[in-house]
Amino acid sequence: MDFTSFGEKFNGTSGILQLMDDLGQGVGDPGTIMLGGGNPSSISEVHAYFESQMRSIVGQPEIFQRLIGTYASPRGHTAFIEAFVELVNGLYHWGISSENVVLTNGSQIAFFYLFNLFGGESSRGFRKILLPLTPEYIGYEDLGLSRGIFASYRPVIELLHDNLFKYRVDFNALTISPEIGALCVSRPTNPTGNVLTEDEIEQLSVLAESCNIPLIIDNAYGAPFPGIIFSEIKPRWNPSIVMCLSLSKLGLPGIRTGIIVARKEITRRIANMNAIISLSPGNIGPGLSLKGVQSGDILRLCREVIRPHYKSGIENAIAVSRRLFRGLDFRIHVPEGSILIWIWFPALRISTQELYVRVKRRGVLIVPGHYFFPGLENDAWDHKSQCIRINVGASPEDVEKGLAIIAEEVRDA
DSSP, X not given: OOOOHHHHHTTSOOHHHHHHHHHHHHXXXXXXXXXXXXXXXXXXXXXXXXXXXXXXXXXXXXXXXHHHHSOOBTTBOHHHHHHHHHHHHHHHOOOOOGGGEEEESSHHHHHHHHHHHHSEEEXXXXXXXXXXXXSOOTTSTTOXXXXXXXXXXXXXXXXXXXXXXXXXOOTTTOOOOTTEEEEEEESSOTTTOOOOOHHHHHHHHHHHHHTTOOEEEEOTTOTTTTOOBSSOOOOOOOTTEEEEEESGGGTOGGGOOEEEEOOHHHHXXXXXXXHHHHSSOOSHHHHHHHHHHHHSHHHHHIIIIIHHHHHHHHHHHHHHHHXXXXXXXXXXXXXXXXXXXXXXXXXXXXXHHHHHHHHHHTTEEOEEGGGGOTTOTTOOOGGGGSEEEEETTSOHHHHHHHHHHHHHHHHHO
C-alpha cells in the first residue's frame, strides 16, 4: 500500500511518539516507574473537585445535554471563553475580548495550527519558526507539515552553586532573518523548568514586534492555571504575543483543552481551522472548569494544592539526586517551574539514548535529551546527548527508586 509524503512523515521515528508510546505502555504495567512522559500527578483534592463538578453537571439534565449533545462554535465553549476573559482581564489587565480567545482540542493541536500558520511555504518564500533558546518542548519538532521549519540557537549556560545551572537566551548571537515567521518559547520551559526572565520576554517581544511577527508563548505550566511556577510572575500579553494555555497540567490531560489568546486575525483563522479539521473543540474540559474559573476556585486549587504539590516533588527529587549522584559529574537546571527536572551529565561516556535503553530494561522510563533540540539537528554539540528529563509527578518512593537505578547505570557507564 502506498502512502503520501504526509502519511510517511507522521510514521517515522519521533521523540513525542516514543514518549507517548512509553506512557501508554507504562500505564498498562503497574511495575513500571514512570519518570518519562508529562502525565500530571493524580492529586486527590483536585480529583475530588472535578468529580464533584462532573456529578453536579450530570445532575442537571439540560446542562448535561448541552455539554455532550451539542457542538460548540468553532471558537469553543462560549461561556468558558467569557469567564476566562473576565478572569485574566481582572488579574493582568490584558484588555482582551472574547474575540481574542479560541479553544482547541489540546495544546498540541494548537501548536500544529500555529506552526503551520506561520511556518512553511508562503507567498514570501519558505518561513521558519525560531526557537531563541533550546532545549525546548519535545512535541514541537514534528508538527510542521513542511520539513525543516525550525531554526534555533544554543543557550548561554550559567553554572551555579550546589550542582545547579541555568540556560539564558544568547541575545548576542540572536538574529531574526527575513525567513522567520514567528518566535516561540515555553515558560516555564519544558523540559528544563526554566522561566525566562521579564527582561528576556521584553526583549523577545520587542524583537517580534519590530519584525511584524508573533512571539508565541507556551504557558502550559504557567499562570493563572495550573500556576506551577515558583516565583511571582504575571504573564504578559500584547497584540504581538500569542499566549497558549492548557487544562492538562491542571489535572485534566484526558479531556484535551487548549486555549489561545491572540489578536483577532489569528484567532479567527484558528477557529476556521477548527471547523475544517475537527468541526469544533470539545465541551467537556471547558464545562468541567467553568464554575471554577467563574468563582476563582481554580486559582485557589492552583495556589494551595497544585503548586505546593509539585514544588515539594521537585525539592524532593533534587535532594535525592544530590545524595544518589554524589561523586558523579552532574548538574540540574535550576527549578523555576513545571513538573520536570533536567539533569546534565557532562562526563557521561554513553549517549542518553543508550542510558534510556539501559534504565528502561530495568523498568524505569525517562526521556533522553537529544529530542529537545529542534533546529539544532546538524549541530555536533555533545551537550545534546548528555541530558535527561525526569517527571516528578510519580510518588516520592518511585522517584527515589528510579533515580537510584539511573545513578547505578551512569556509574556503570
